[in-house]
Amino acid sequence: MNARQVEKFVMSYLEATGCDIIEKAKGSVTVRLSPEADKRLTNRPYYWGFVERTGTPPETLTFGWQFGRDDDDAGEAEEASDLAEQQGTAVPAPGLSPLGFNVAPVRVLREDLYFGSGRLAQIFGAVRDGGRCVAMFEEPPRGRADRLGSNPYTAWLGVNFKVDYECDMKREEMYGWGISLATGYIDERFLEGLRGRKLTPKLPSNVHLLPNGLSLKKAMSQLEQALERKLKSGDFVWAAEAEDRRQDELRRIRSYYDPMIGRAVTDEEKETLSQRLAQRESEIDWQYRPRVTLSVMNCGLFHLPGIH
Template sequence: MKQNVYYDFTKEFFTINGCLIEEKNAKHMKVLLTRQMDESLMNRPFYWHYMKKMNREGDPMSLSFKDISIGEEEEGIYLHAGTPKLQQIYQTALEKGYITRLYESINHPTHNLAMHPWLILNMKITFRGKQSKDKILSIGLNLINGAITHNMMELLEHIKLIQKISDYTFPMTPMIKLESAYNRIIQHVETYLTTLDTDWAEQSIQQFNYEKQLLQKFFHSDDIGEEQYQKELDQLAIRYKPRVTIKIANGGLFYLSVHTSQNLLT
């Protein structure tokens, strides 16, 4: 991985969030933070509390960043995988992008068009056992008719989405409440997981039983005490017993035209 990907990401992050960026060259930038970004990144809660109390605008701070290849030529925070400030920026980006509301862009409709609401959840399924792996799912549920579709983000890749509803279109009122839709998606994913191959789980259990038998032999030969035996057994369970976890990465409410909604289901 080229080091400048961290620089490029940081530049794009601050541009999207409305910060003023001054670049001396392609590897060094000075960022004038917005008030929101200052509150998120600069750890000055008492200052901003005072500004709000006094009904004053306040003065956001500036930050300078540089690619790690630039050395000591310029002042600034080195941008590499272990930069604490970069990790903080990542976390802020995740928090700001956790929930969204977007609308399909409709150009020059000839009459008022109804927009179907969809709840879309992107999630990571983690399989842990003898071997570990992750699976990404993007599930959408139509809040009008209850239809569920996989690979939603891929299906929406070539559809222009905007933050404001287009002229002469209107969002339909959901027939399914968000809480119910969320639970339906989770139940759907749990059912889907039961259809997947379980060889990994069976191999994990076999390995756990094998390691447990070895541990019992050590215990019965008085090589380890009962307390130590239990600790080792607990560690084996953590390492080998199969388990599956579902973690929501992000999600949102997407309003799509009836035509697009129908195409997603075919």
């Protein structure tokens, strides 16, 4: 995901959870979280337990998030700050407004949000946990509905898969696939095709649902098998290179510990050194061993017009 995609995703999440957008600028946002978002993103279970027990009005946190800020932007901001200081621009004292009234300062937590950052991963997790599965219907075009007839709708299972390629480096890929529950046809660009459709959680009028030929469990299994076949046909040069690095690291650490173990005088000393070697080998194995992990981010049951 590039900075623009990250920004669009985060803004959609903030709007969906009812957060208060204090200031929106190009590439950045200052936002006061809603209670729902605060509970999911700030890791304050004791505070929220106190609020719920006592009925105290909650004080949610305020964040200033920068999306893909580059060095040029940072340099311009620093130059503007220096210029303001040189010109003697007055800065209100903490707790005072420019008009002189006492105002409680709002603490704004500044963070950079980018693909791979911890905060964005946390937002991904909140979206995944809060909306793992939805059921939606496409709205028929206005003025085209046959009031005397009924339009057939086919059910599709749409799934967002995340594939992690991991060794001493990491890469992620997203796949938004869909499968027709009527015919079993798999569309590898299904979720991309939903962007231009108007969806609603309510069943539209003059619509009938076609019977499903596949259960949800069977459909998910077929999607996973199809994606697994696609992944197996990919380029795994990176895995071979990672395995070579793993073996090199193991040889290096053994060349360090083996002579020490051989020179050990007591059995206790040998046992201690052997345990250290085993621990280092385990750490190297975890860091360098190549692995591919497939996980489901979210899914949905989408009823679309036509027979597919």
